[in-house]
Each structure stands twice: as structure tokens, then as C-alpha cells.
Amino acid sequence: MPKPIIRIVNLTKKFGNLTAVDHLNLEIEEGEILGLLGPNGAGKTTTLLMLTTVLRPTEGTAFVGPYDVTQEPDKARTLVGMAFQDPKVLWVSTPWDILNWHAKVCGIPSNEREKRLRWVLEEVGLWNERRKSVHTFSGGMRKRIEVAKILVQRPKIAIIDEPTTQIDIVGKHRIWNMIRSLRDEGSTILLATNELYEADVLSDRVAIIHRGKLLVCDNPKKLKDSIPGGDVIEVVLGKDVSKKCLEEVERMNRVVDVLSTKPNHLKIYLNKAEEVLPQITEFFLKMRIPIKSVQMSEPTLDDVFAHYTGLTIEEAEKR
């Protein structure tokens, strides 16, 4: 059983009357990528800022490695590196200067620094622009510098806040691969995002957070399976189906509901569709009903979010 490298205990942050993070409890295991998923304003960034000791909790605490962030913030920061949501760069700087200073302050020796900087700048596609002032850069290019900082640092715990906003799809894949390779090199990744697909493809586990509270935390597959009838199989048959047949399908294990949209079209709501599908096809073959087509769709993390909050992420952001 992997041990937790981050332990969040009743973590709370209030700004006046606003409770941004509300008694959050969460453990992050060493070597995993944990996606912190939630709409804008859910409290993700505030949580991350408390873990990096930029903000002090109003109540509760968090342990980063063995260090309590409220008692030993200086030691906690030696284990953590953070890539911020908004690129933290001054317009007068160049990518090389920003990353070189960042590497220096993180204690990377000079002989290693240049090699690492070159590799990272090439990886993020900014090698040719390394001496240009960042004020000429697009939002996406600045974002890449922010992510590059963490790649240069290679911290024990990498905290990454919405790494691919403003980045095109090719760039997104590039950054996702880098995050994976960072994990493969030994870093634990805490990734805050409001992009469902990003959380799904990158995370070993996803913690869904809403209004500062943790709703649920598990691996994406289990989260999707936790929605009763979350999977949908749509079957188009060669002839109309009798009521008796429908009842037989409904009685199958893990099937939650069957809807007949047309006499030969069935929409079956179930769990673990991949396990039940062979049973369904076998049943229709036995009943001598030819199958014209089968379409299977899994729930998304948005469905999971909606299941726990009654809102889609988009709706939650609007509120």
C-alpha cells in the first residue's frame, strides 16, 4: 500500500465571510497523479496555495512529506514545486533568465542547469525564443514557461494548476506527456483542472471538489462506475422486440433500466457495460433476434460531477 506523501487534514481557508476551502480532508499517495477536479471557484487554487505555504490556513493543516505546512513551512517548500495557473513572469524577463534563476534558487548545480534548461526549452518549443522578452509572447507561450519551471525543478511533489489552459491541442498532449514523464522520474503530481478530459486521461485518482468541499475521490473508472446506470448500450435490432424480451433484459445483473425508443431500438442503462454486453448479445442471438448495431457509451467525469452535485461543471461555474 503506497504511503501518503500529502495529508490534508480539515484544511479550511476563509477570506472574510467567504469560505474558499471548507474542512477538506484528502490523502495523496507517493508517485501518483491526483487530479483535483472542480469548476472555477471550487477552491482548488486556494488549496494548492496552502500546500505551497503561500497562504496560511484559517483552520486545519496539511502535511507535505513529514512537514506540517503551518509549523515547518520552510521545510515543506523544499519538497514542493508549483506551476501556477496564471504565468508568473515579469514582462522584462526572457525565458532563459526566468528558468535559469528558477533552477538556481531550487539549488540545481550549474553544470546540470544548462543541460536541463536546454532540454526543457526544446521540449516546450521555446528554445529559439529563449532570449526574447516575454512581453512579445502569447498567453500559451507564457503558460509553457510556467510549466517549464516545474520540469526544470523536478520536485518531489509537483503541484500544477490548470497546466493546459490557453494551449492548443498539440501543446496539450506535449505537456501531458511531460507530466507523465515527471511522474515516471519519481515526482508525485497534484494537478488542479476544470478540464474533464485532462483529469480523466492523466490522473490515477480524481478528487472532485465543489464549493471548497471534497465530494468524492477515487480512480476515474471507479468514479464512473459509481453512478448507478451510468453506462449506456444502444442496440438496434433486426426486428421488433416483445415486452417479454424487454423484461428479460431488465432482469439481467447490473442492468438498471431499459428504454425502448422504437420497437427495434433499445437503450439499456447499466453498470460495467463491458461485462454485461456479451450477455446481452448472447440473449438476442438465443431469441433469434438479429443485431444490426451496438453502441456503448461510458459516463464522463462531468456525469460523475453532476451525479454528486446535481449540476454540470459548466452550470456550477455559472453559479
Next chain:
Amino acid sequence: MISLRNVWVVAERDLRTFLNYKHVLIMRALWFLAQIALFGLVVNKMLRPDVQEAVGGSYFSFYAAGIIISLLYSTSVFIGYDIYEEADHGVIEYLLSLPVSRKELVLGRSIGGGLRSFLYVSPMLMVVLYLIWSSNPQSFVSPLQLFIAFLALFLFTFGVSGFSITLAVSIKSSDKFDIFLGMINALIVRLSTTLYPLVYMPSYYAGIAQFNPLTFAADLFRWGAGLESAVLTAPAIAIFGIISFFSLFTFLGIFLHERVLEGGSWQ
């Protein structure tokens, strides 16, 4: 435990922004020229020989040394403006997340801001030393005295940078900071010995001015440059005053970084 390496790396970042202020630098250099070549020379001619004698033989030399301290002060406070620019760009959060302690961060920034100010002023400082020594060729300049004075001036600039950081962190609006600094600037320079010695001030002003860090710095620089005069603050007291000033504002800067910035009220 403070890591000197970390302090230096933080200071280095502020030193690298040396050329960001080239316009301000040029303006300051022109201001310096006007003060020396116009104001200093004219006022020097107006003063009676006994007054000239009381300030070490030449009011012009006394004044030129004071102007350098005034310049050192006004360029050391630039770091406060940096803090606002960094806040606009979110760089403060970035700095607070780095693996350096708050002490190292504040100390490094104070030193960086102070050294940067020294770099700005050093050409003018050389001009002033030349003017003082050429107008008093008989005066004896001890290299040790000069070294001690320079060391104390370094501490003075670090202290002023710490003071500026403390103000910037306490006052959240850059406009208010600018106005407040303008007011402080007017008072702190005039209620010091940068322009005139304590003995010519009304006692209620002199009572305040004798504890002014600019008084300590100006008189110590004059002493280091060989301007011997009974009206100057004793070097030991001036050194003690500068060390106290530096310590006070470095401590306050650290305290405010921990209380105000980490508390989140900046946001």
C-alpha cells in the same frame, strides 16, 4: 538557519533588474548635476566663513556628501515599486512558493535592492569624492575609515530597501504608496543632516533629526571621506544607528511577509 547562498540568489534577481530603470537613472543623474553645479555652488557662496568652518571648511563638500546619501535613499526605495509590479503579475505568490525561507527572501531582496542602488549611485559617489578631495587637498583620508563608511552605507541601503519593502507590503495601493513615500521623502531628507548640520536646526527638529538614519549615513560618509568636523555625529553612534535601522526593517519585512502576505490579505 539562514543560507547565504539562498540570500545571494534572491539578491541576484533584483540586481539583474538594474537596467530596468535607465530612464529614472538618467533623471536622477541630471538632478544630481543640477544640485551640485547650481544649488550647491550658489548656496556655498552665500554662507559666512564661520559657517563654512563649522561644517569642515566647505559647505559645498558637506552638501555634496549629503546629496549622495539623499540619492542612495531615493534609489533604494525603488524596490517597493518592484513589489507592486510583481503583485500585478502575481510574481509575489511565485516568490513565496520557492524553497527559500522568508528570512532569506526578505534579506536577499533588501540586499539586492541596496546593492542595485549602490550601483546606480557609484559614478556620482566617485564624482563627489573627487570634488571633496580636490577642494580639501590637505585633508587626511584613512582607507580604513573610508572602508568602514562604505560598509555602513551598504547596510544603510539594505535598511532603506527593507523599509520600502515593509511599506509596500503594508500599503496595498501603489498610488497610496507613491504619495506616502513622497511625503516621507520630503520629511526624512529635511529632518536630517544631509543638507545642513544639526547645530543650525531648531532644537525640536534637531531632537528628531539626530535619530534619523539619513543623519547617521550622511555624517558617517563625511567622516569616511575625511571631512572632519565637530558638528558630525560620532561615527560609533552613527554605525550603531545604521545597524539598528537595518535590523529593524529587515525584521519588520520578514514579519509582514509572514503575517500579511501568507495570511492572504494581499489577495
